[in-house]
Amino acid sequence: MPRRALIEKRPWLLASLVAGIGYFFIAGSALPDLYEWAIKGAGAAFLAAYALSRHAGRDATQIAAVMAFGALGDVLIELDIVWGALAFLAGHLIAVQLYWRHRRASLSGSQQALALALVLLVPLIAFQLPADRAGAPGVAFYALGLAAMAASAWTSTFPRYRVGLGAVMFVISDLLIFARLGALAESVVPGLLIWPLYYFGQFLICTGVVGELRTRSTPQ
Known part of the structure; x- marks a missing residue:
């Protein structure tokens, strides 16, 4: 990789990795909440900066907006889960629009089946998970947007095993959050897996989209 590319590319990704990995180890520590929340939000915020620095145009701006709403959701969810969910949902809707604009012209049967399974099963599973049944419809509503994001990512022309896989990882993370509100409330598993x-x-989604955009814009 040319030296200039290293200088341009590494700072934002490195800062994101430091914040993202660092948060896993400082979450719930004696660090003041404001500092902890800032580090938490910085992981996705630096990914947004990376997207804007590596590619110009509508698509890069949209994936940067997705990351920015993710960073906002990371912080707001510490204050109020509903406001956090709304921020994430806004990001999902922007992502759906981006992926739909870059949808594949044709899909194999297995690709169609997985996309359909995501849209149908994720909201259904999410609805079953919270112990507080009064909040279950809201969880399912949010999960529908989450599922649409993952399904559209999987069926887009962006790299499936980066962008699509990253979206599915996001889905599993959120389902674990909902499970922690119910059956897994006493389990250590959600705490170990949700953030990673x-x-x-998010890292795979952002770098996958930006990398593909740069490849397409490079003269062959």
């Missing part, structure tokens, strides 16, 4: 699945899912 979410952060590295």
